[in-house]
Every structure is written in structure tokens, then in C-alpha cells.
Amino acid sequence: MSASNAAFFRRRLGLVRLIRQNIARAPRPFALSVFGITLGIAALSFFLSLSLGMQERVLRRIFPADRLEVVPQKTSFDSGAAGALDALGSLLGAGPKPLDAQVLATLRAHPDVQTVFPRMKVAFPVRGWGGESLIGRTAYLDLPIDGIDPEAVAPELRQTGQPLAFVDHEPTSNTFCTDDKGCPSGQFCDWDVNKCRPPVPVLISPFLIEVYNSSIAKMNGLPRINGFVLGRLRGFVFVADLGRSFLARKTVTDKVRYRHMVLAGVSDRATPIGITVPLAYVKRWNAEIAGERAAQEYSSLSVQMKPGRPVTRVLEQVRKLGFTVEDNGAEQAGLAVLLLTALFVLVSLSTLAVAAGSVTHTFFRAIAERRHELGVLRAVGASRADLLFILLGEAAVIGLFGGVFGLALAWLSATGIDLLSRSALPDFPFKPDSYFLFTPSLCALALGFSVGTCLLGAAWPARTAARLSPAAALSGQR
Amino acid sequence: MPEPSSSSAESPSPPSVADPAAAAFVIVASDVRRSFGRDAVLCGASLQVKQGELLALVGRSGSGKSTLLSVLGGLDRDYQGQVTLFGKDLAALSDAALSQLRNEHIGFVFQSFHLLDHLSALENVLLPNAFAASPLAHAAAHERAREALARVDLADRATARPPELSGGQKQRVALARALFFRPQLLLCDEPTGNLDVTTGQRIIELFATLNQREGLTLLLVTHEPRVAAVARRVLRIDAGQVVSGSATDLVTDQSTELAPDSARPAHRQEDPP
Numbered sequence: 124m125s126a127s128n129a130a131f132f133r134r135r136l137g138l139v140r141l142i143r144q145n146i147a148r149a150p151r152p153f154a155l156s157v158f159g160i161t162l163g164i165a166a167l168s169f170f171l172s173l174s175l176g177m178q179e180r181v182l183r184r185i186f187p188a189d190r191l192e193v194v195p196q197k198t199s200f201d202s203g204a205a206g207a208l209d210a211l212g213s214l215l216g217a218g219p220k221p222l223d224a225q226v227l228a229t230l231r232a233h234p235d236v237q238t239v240f241p242r243m244k245v246a247f248p249v250r251g252w253g254g255e256s257l258i259g260r261t262a263y264l265d266l267p268i269d270g271i272d273p274e275a276v277a278p279e280l281r282q283t284g285q286p287l288a289f290v291d292h293e294p295t296s297n298t299f300c301t302d303d304k305g306c307p308s309g310q311f312c313d314w315d316v317n318k319c320r321p322p323v324p325v326l327i328s329p330f331l332i333e334v335y336n337s338s339i340a341k342m343n344g345l346p347r348i349n350g351f352v353l354g355r356l357r358g359f360v361f362v363a364d365l366g367r368s369f370l371a372r373k374t375v376t377d378k379v380r381y382r383h384m385v386l387a388g389v390s391d392r393a394t395p396i397g398i399t400v401p402l403a404y405v406k407r408w409n410a411e412i413a414g415e416r417a418a419q420e421y422s423s424l425s426v427q428m429k430p431g432r433p434v435t436r437v438l439e440q441v442r443k444l445g446f447t448v449e450d451n452g453a454e455q456a457g458l459a460v461l462l463l464t465a466l467f468v469l470v471s472l473s474t475l476a477v478a479a480g481s482v483t484h485t486f487f488r489a490i491a492e493r494r495h496e497l498g499v500l501r502a503v504g505a506s507r508a509d510l511l512f513i514l515l516g517e518a519a520v521i522g523l524f525g526g527v528f529g530l531a532l533a534w535l536s537a538t539g540i541d542l543l544s545r546s547a548l549p550d551f552p553f554k555p556d557s558y559f560l561f562t563p564s565l566c567a568l569a570l571g572f573s574v575g576t577c578l579l580g581a582a583w584p585a586r587t588a589a590r591l592s593p594a595a596a597l598s599g600q601r
Numbered sequence: 602m603p604e605p606s607s608s609s610a611e612s613p614s615p616p617s618v619a620d621p622a623a624a625a626f627v628i629v630a631s632d633v634r635r636s637f638g639r640d641a642v643l644c645g646a647s648l649q650v651k652q653g654e655l656l657a658l659v660g661r662s663g664s665g666k667s668t669l670l671s672v673l674g675g676l677d678r679d680y681q682g683q684v685t686l687f688g689k690d691l692a693a694l695s696d697a698a699l700s701q702l703r704n705e706h707i708g709f710v711f712q713s714f715h716l717l718d719h720l721s722a723l724e725n726v727l728l729p730n731a732f733a734a735s736p737l738a739h740a741a742a743h744e745r746a747r748e749a750l751a752r753v754d755l756a757d758r759a760t761a762r763p764p765e766l767s768g769g770q771k772q773r774v775a776l777a778r779a780l781f782f783r784p785q786l787l788l789c790d791e792p793t794g795n796l797d798v799t800t801g802q803r804i805i806e807l808f809a810t811l812n813q814r815e816g817l818t819l820l821l822v823t824h825e826p827r828v829a830a831v832a833r834r835v836l837r838i839d840a841g842q843v844v845s846g847s848a849t850d851l852v853t854d855q856s857t858e859l860a861p862d863s864a865r866p867a868h869r870q871e872d873p874p
């Protein structure tokens with residue numbers, strides 16, 4: 124058995140040697156064929172990697188695909204009959220259905236759902252201020268606050284090694300104070316109640332940093348936030364006036380609260396506009412300032428899908444329950460990328476088809492020129508299958524070279540474009556370091572396509588050659 | 602002269618058939634017919650070749666010698682009739698089996714050498730090894746190829762490519778290639794046709810040696826009178842059939858070529874000599 128295996132491999136090896144000799148003999152037509160395939164494969168892998176890159180490096184960052192944000196139905200007339208009914212309901216004082224603990228429990232029980240984290244917005248304006256130590260003056264701004272269950276961000280914070288705790292400190296605080304100096308280290312004096320408390324931990328969204336970097340920082344000549352700056356910003360303490368608006372210059376409540384807050388980290392799940400704190404704070408503040416009902420209704424529910432599960436069935440249930448999901452444009456953006464990809468892949472495929480045609484042409488010509496040689500091979504014992512193996516082997520080698528060169532060309536162009544983009548294009552939100560992604564499966568696909576195209580192109584001429592009678596091939600007649 | 606009927610028994614009997622039972626036949630062909638379009642070249646050719654025979658096949662230009670040789674060597678399968686090689690019916694063999702038969706048991710030598718110009722002499726001689734059912738290992742194959750080249754006095758030209766070789770040298774490389782697997786049968790189509798007199802003589806002597814010393818069976822298509830000295834019998838193709846000839850056929854071959862041939866097949870287009 125092993126002896127015959129050895130014979131088999133030795134035989135194949137001998138044929139492979141012939142293939143090599145054939146290619147070495149006629150490098151020019153070989154190079155021409157390789158060139159055609161190279162262009163086709165380069166175009167194909169360039170566009171595929173661009174598409175992959177856009178999806179993985181840009182879209183995925185803006186719109187995580189395994190999450191849904193369930194929100195109450197908007198009361199608008201343009202969302203069909205249901206919307207109209209809701210609108211009628213809200214005119215009659217019913218308002219949209221509230222996202223409460225019961226809805227939360229229902230969604231958590233769905234088989235496709237990994238977890239659901241509730242989010243709650245602070246139901247009143249908040250003015251934030253601080254920053255003397257950073258920019259030399261006190262800055263004021265309106266600060267939308269969102270509360271989220273710390274569990275929702277714990278894995279991400281652990282993974283990215285962000286050291287400051289994102290937890291609810293409130294119940295542990297009670298030392299009397301009149302200013303920060305009277306407090307233990309790490310605590311601040313909230314002067315509306317004269318108590319020392321740890322500052323409220325705050326998360327911000329990477330989106331916010333992107334927007335800051337690419338527009339605010341640039342326009343105001345402020346430093347960009349990079350990894351290093353972020354490390355120093357972590358632990359930055361500022362004050363939030365709960366119940367006071369900066370823009371409207373008014374207070375909405377007679378009991379304005381003052382809370383020290385500390386920047387604890389960055390999270391994908393943080394609200395893209397404003398800051399995010401542990402949910403328990405928001406519940407307490409809403410109950411105190413805006414009333415008990417505001418403390419019961421969630422502003423949204425973050426649904427995390429089980430890995431690989433489609434969102435469709437959950438979406439159905441959400442709609443059935445009378446809610447909707449936040450339309451974040453992910454679908455449209457994804458579709459746009461997909462359509463562009465399809466278009467470019469079609470263009471690349473037609474390039475490949477032309478290349479395959481040229482391989483066919485080259486092989487027919489080569490075989491006409493090599494009739495005599497093929498006859499000689501048949502005379503010394505080559506079977507039809509051997510000729511097929513040799514000719515298709517030559518085609519496969521063309522495909523392999525074309526595939527490798529094509530990938531290399533695509534990678535070089537991609538790298539060039541990335542370099543250009545980094546040096547010449549202005550910053551914009553979510554500007555990626557690279558627009559391209561070359562995955563192993565993409566490379567395998569490109570090589571497979573390349574070899575496949577060549578085999579396809581050579582199949583017909585090779586078959587014709589193999590079917591030639593040896594006598595006819597030797598005599599040079601049909 | 603009337604066209605012979607299709608039965609081989611009625612056609613001129615295959616010449617000098619020794620007792621068929623006594624010796625092993627390498628080739629038994631009966632009633633072989635081959636035509637190209639309307640042009641019937643072989644019309645009921647029959648012959649038998651015994652193991653160890655050296656025989657010459659003569660005939661006018663265009664009489665079908667090369668055609669017959671192709672059929673007998675399994676290079677041309679579009680024939681009618683029966684051809685048995687080493688006891689195997691060629692028509693019954695698969696392409697792979699027939700190719701293997703050619704590879705192991707038959708050597709071909711052609712008038713125009715049929716070497717591959719992009720390979721060295723040694724690589725040309727090595728070619729059959731690539732298609733063997735169980736090829737020799739690299740070292741053994743090279744050794745055998747060198748031996749084969751040494752046998753035809755070309756040990757020193759192993760790395761030369763055919764365009765750098767003289768006609769006689771090319772033919773000897775082709776012979777070395779044909780002998781690589783020590784075949785039982787050598788089919789030669791005008792092996793000396795492109796060679797000068799002395800070179801041709803040497804090739805013929807080589808054939809005689811192979812036949813006498815190693816018992817190689819040879820079928821030579823030739824116009825070469827000197828083959829008469831070594832050939833035990835001479836066959837002639839006439840009117841698409843194989844008839845027995847004599848040594849004089851070799852000597853007078855050139856002149857018969859020009860002679861009108863009343864026995865040519867009926868629908869045969871005349872081709873200029």
C-alpha cells in the first residue's frame with residue numbers, strides 16, 4: 124500500500140517537474156496570463172477587503188450588530204395606523220406605553236436574548252461645570268445624563284482594564300462636611316446636604332470622544348483626546364447641578380442637587396450624547412426631583428442578542444408588545460455598503476472573466492504550438508489524464524501566481540490609500556486607521572477564485588488537447 | 602487487379618509465418634483498415650511479428666507505412682480490424698492502459714526525432730519515467746538515463762539541448778529515450794531518413810546489436826538498402842495491404858516510388874511523389 128502511494132507521489136512529482144519545465148520554457152505568455160489574473164484578483168480582493176473593512180472597522184463601531192435598543196413608540200402620524208392610534212391615545216392623555224419592569228422581564232425571557240439592560244434618562248435638566256485644573260477656566264454645559272445597570276458595562280470595563288469602579292456609592296456616604304477638605308480622601312463635599320460622598324462615576328461614549336476630537340477640539344484649538352490624554356482624564360472630577368439648565372438659564376425645581384462626578388472610563392454602551400452613570404443614581408434622582416413615575420419608566424432597554432442569533436424574532440416580539448427599536452441607520456448604512464460591494468465585486472468578476480477568456484485564448488494558442496510536444500509525450504506513455512494534469516497544472520500555477528500577486532497588489536494599494544488618508548484627509552468622526560481588512564478567509568477566497576478562474580479558462584483547451592490522437596499530434600495533422 | 606476482399610485469409614497471406622504456435626507473437630494484426638476521409642490508406646493489412654524478429658517495412662511514399670506503424674504502436678486508434686500487442690487486443694484497452702503499454706513495452710523512433718527542444722538530452726531520455734506506473738526514484742532514473750546515453754555514445758552530451766546536437770546525435774538521443782524502460786518492441790519510422798550515410802550506418806548497426814544481443818523485436822520502416830543486411834525479412838505495403846517483400850525491395854525502393862501502381866486503392870487521390 125505504502126509502496127504504491129510512494130509510486131503515486133513520485134509520478135505526480137515527475138509531472139509537476141514537467142509543468143515547471145514548461146513554464147520555464149515560455150515565461151512570456153505565462154507572465155502575460157499571470158498579469159491578467161493579477162489585475163482581476165487585485166480588483167476583487169481590494170473591493171472585498173474595503174467592504175469588510177468598512178463593516179468591521181466603521182459600521183461595527185457605529186452600529187453594534189448584536190444589540191437592539193428598545194424604545195417607546197413615538198407618537199407620530201407618519202408611522203402608519205398604529206402610530207395614528209397612539210397619537211390619538213396620547214391626545215386623550217394615555218401617552219405611549221411605558222417601558223417598565225414587566226416589559227424588561229418579558230424580553231429577558233426571550234430565547235434569543237442574552238441579557239437586557241434597562242436605561243433611564245434623568246428627567247430634568249442638568250448643568251455640568253468644572254475643568255479649571257484642565258483648561259484654566261470653569262466651563263459650563265448642559266449635561267444629559269443616562270443611567271445604566273453597571274452589570275451592562277462591567278465585562279467591557281474589565282476587558283479594557285479601566286481601573287475606576289463604576290458602581291453605586293450612594294448608600295455608603297454620610298460624613299458631615301462644609302467643604303472638600305473635611306472629607307476623607309477620594310470623597311467630596313456635596314454642599315446641598317453637607318455630606319462627604321464618593322463622586323458619582325461617569326462613563327462617556329467613544330463616539331463623544333470622536334466628535335470632540337474631530338470637531339470641537341479642532342475648532343477651539345483644544346488638544347485631541349488620545350489614549351494618553353484619556354488616561355489622565357480618567358479621575359477628572361466635575362460638578363453637576365441637578366435640576367438646573369445652563370442654556371435655559373433657569374432652575375426647574377426648588378431643590379437643586381449638587382453632585383460631584385468623576386470620569387471613570389469609556390464604554391461603547393455609554394450614551395453617545397451626554398454622560399452615563401449607574402442606574403440607581405438616576406432612579407433616586409428622578410424619584411426625588413421628577414416624581415415616582417419618572418423613576419419607574421425606563422427610557423430604553425438595551426437588548427444583547429445571544430451570539431449568532433438573528434434579531435428578527437426579538438424585533439417581532441418588541442413590536443407585539445407595542446414598542447419599537449431605535450432606528451439608528453445601521454440597516455441603511457449596511458445596505459449601502461453591501462450594494463456598493465456587490466457592484467464592485469461584479470466589476471471585478473467581469474475583469475476576472477476577461478482574464479479567464481485570455482487564459483483560454485493563450486492555452487489554445489499554446490496547445491496549437493505544442494501539438495507536436497504533446498504528441499511526443501503521448502508516444503512515450505502519457506495518458507489523456509496525464510496531459511490534463513499537466514495542462515491544468517500549468518493553469519493552476521498561473522492562478523496561484525496571479526492570486527498571490529493580485530493580493531499583494533490589492534494590499535499595497537490599500538496601504539497606500541490608508542497612508543494617504545492618514546496624512547492628507549482631515550479628521551472626521553470614526554475615521555478609521557485603515558479602511559481595509561484582509562482576513563485569512565478573504566485571502567483564501569481570492570486564491571481560490573484565481574486558481575478556479577484559470578482552471579476554468581484552461582479546461583476547454585486542455586480537454587481538446589488531451590483528446591487529440593497521438594498520431595495526429597505527431598504528424599501535425601488534424 | 603481486383604480489390605482483395607475483407608477477409609485476411611484471402612488477402613496475401615502474412616509473409617513467412619513460422620509456426621504461430623511455436624513462437625510468441627509480439628504483434629498480430631489482421632485485416633487492419635484505416636482511411637482518412639474518403640482516402641482509404643490501409644485496406645485489410647495483416648501481419649505477425651515474432652518475438653526477437655527484426656523486420657523491415659517498405660513501400661512507396663504515401664503507401665501507408667507510417668499509418669500502419671501508428672496503428673501498431675497504439676498511437677492511432679481510429680482503425681478497423683484487430684491488432685494484438687503482446688497478446689492484448691488494443692481496441693479493448695483503456696487509454697490509461699494503452700498509454701502504460703506504450704510507456705513500458707514499446708519504444709518509438711521517428712524520422713524527425715521528436716525530441717523536446719526545451720529539455721536537455723538527459724531530460725529527454727528521462728521523459729518516459731514521468732509517465733511510468735511506478736517511476737524510478739530520481740537517482741536511479743538518472744543513472745539509467747545516463748546508461749542509455751552511454752549506450753548510444755552520447756554520455757558527454759547529456760546536458761546539451763537538441764538544437765545543439767547533430768542529426769545523428771538527435772536520433773541517438775531519441776533511441777536512448779525509446780530504450781529507457783528496456784522495451785520489448787521498437788517501432789522505427791525511417792530512423793535514418795534524415796541522417797547522412799555513415800551516421801545512418803551506425804544507427805543500423807546499433808539496431809542489429811540490440812536485436813542480436815538483447816532479443817529486441819524491431820519493426821523498421823525504411824528505404825535504407827543496408828537494412829537488408831540485418832533484416833531477417835522484408836514486408837512491403839502495397840495497395841493498402843502488407844505483402845512479403847525481398848531485399849531487392851529495399852534497394853529498388855526509390856525507383857518503385859515513381860512507378861505507376863495499378864494496385865492502389867480505387868478512390869485514392871493521387872499524391873505527387
Ligand SMILES: Nc1ncnc2c1ncn2[C@@H]1O[C@H](COP(=O)(O)OP(=O)(O)OP(=O)(O)O)[C@@H](O)[C@H]1O
Nearest residue numbers: 600601637642661662663664665666667668669872
Ligand atoms: N492525419 C492524416 N490526415 C489525412 N491524411 C493522412 C493523414 N496521415 C496520413 N495521411 C495520408 O495517408 C497516406 C499514407 O500516409 P503515410 O504517412 O502512412 O505514408 P508513408 O508510407 O509513411 O509515406 P512516406 O514514405 O512518405 O513517409 C498519405 O496519402 C497521406 O496523405
Ligand SMILES: [Mg+2]
Nearest residue numbers: 666667668790
Ligand atoms: Mg512515413
